[in-house]
Amino acid sequence: MREIQLTQNQVALVDDEDYEWLTTVKWCASKMGGKFYAVRGVDYHTQLMHNAIWEHHFGSIPEGYTTDHKDRTGLNNQKDNFRLATPTQQIGNRGINKNNTSGYKGVYFHKRAKKYLAQIVVEYDYVYLGLFTDIEEAARAYDVAALEHFGEFARLNLPPE
Numbered sequence: 001m002r003e004i005q006l007t008q009n010q011v012a013l014v015d016d017e018d019y020e021w022l023t024t025v026k027w028c029a030s031k032m033g034g035k036f037y038a039v040r041g042v043d044y045h046t047q048l049m050h051n052a053i054w055e056h057h058f059g060s061i062p063e064g065y066t067t068d069h070k071d072r073t074g075l076n077n078q079k080d081n082f083r084l085a086t087p088t089q090q091i092g093n094r095g096i097n098k099n100n101t102s103g104y105k106g107v108y109f110h111k112r113a114k115k116y117l118a119q120i121v122v123e124y125d126y127v128y129l130g131l132f133t134d135i136e137e138a139a140r141a142y143d144v145a146a147l148e149h150f151g152e153f154a155r156l157n158l159p160p161e
Contacts, residue, residue, distance in 0.1 A: 001078060004038070012038040012075045018053055029075075034098070037074040050077045066090060068153070085153060088123055092150025102135060104157040106142035120145045 002019040004012045010029035014022055027049055030039045038049035054067045057079060061067060068085035069076060072093065085093065096105045102116065110117040110131060116138035118129035129145055132138035139157035146154035 006036075006038055006075075008036070010036050010038075010075060012049055012077050014049075014053070014077050015079055018056070018077075018079075021056070022049065022052070032074075035072075035074045038077060050074075050082060053077055053079065054082060068093060072155075089150060089153040091121060092146060092153040093155055095155060102138075104135065104139040104142065105155060106146070107135060107138045107157070118142045118145075120149065122149045 002014055002016055004014055004019070004022060004027060006012055006027055006029040008029040008031075012027065012029075025040055027038045027040050029036045030046070031037075039046050040049070041047070048067075050067050050069065051061065054061060062084065065084040065086060068083050068090060070081050070083055072095070073081075094105075096103070100108075102108060106118055106120050106129070108117050108119070109115075113131050115131040115133055116135045117131055118138040118141040120127050120129060120142055127145065129141045130138075132141065136158065143154070143156045143158055146156060
């Protein structure tokens with residue numbers, strides 16, 4: 001593994017075999033969706049380093065897919081950290097929204113019912129999972145639905161130890 005120095009005091013991690021060709025151009029750090037990615041300008045467009053690496057080794061990214069970082073770290077651009085994902089799988093892989101107050105993904109306090117509401121977003125639709133007195137029970141309900149809908153892409157609230 002090698003490190004490529006970026007702007008904003010950030011570092012991208014890449015495989016040894018990719019270091020030479022990647023360092024022939026300048027890469028910058030850019031914050032998108034709350035995390036950093038390595039980027040560069042190409043013909044008036046922004047190219048993401050992880051997409052450049054994917055295309056270099058595996059060819060073009062199929063339509064309807066994106067390159068996903070398994071560990072959710074946008075600057076870990078080692079090939080074994082990549083997988084193809086649909087937009088729905090990417091949603092399943094997201095963390096908690098910054099305006100979340102429960103501390104659990106898909107769990108909200110329902111003021112009128114005075115209970116915790118669990119829901120999940122699938123194919124851009126909200127799926128109601130129930131009202132719960134116990135917040136962890138609501139979090140587990142989300143986790144069950146996340147595994148069902150997102151499989152390996154599911155970001156769980158209470159992962160098994």
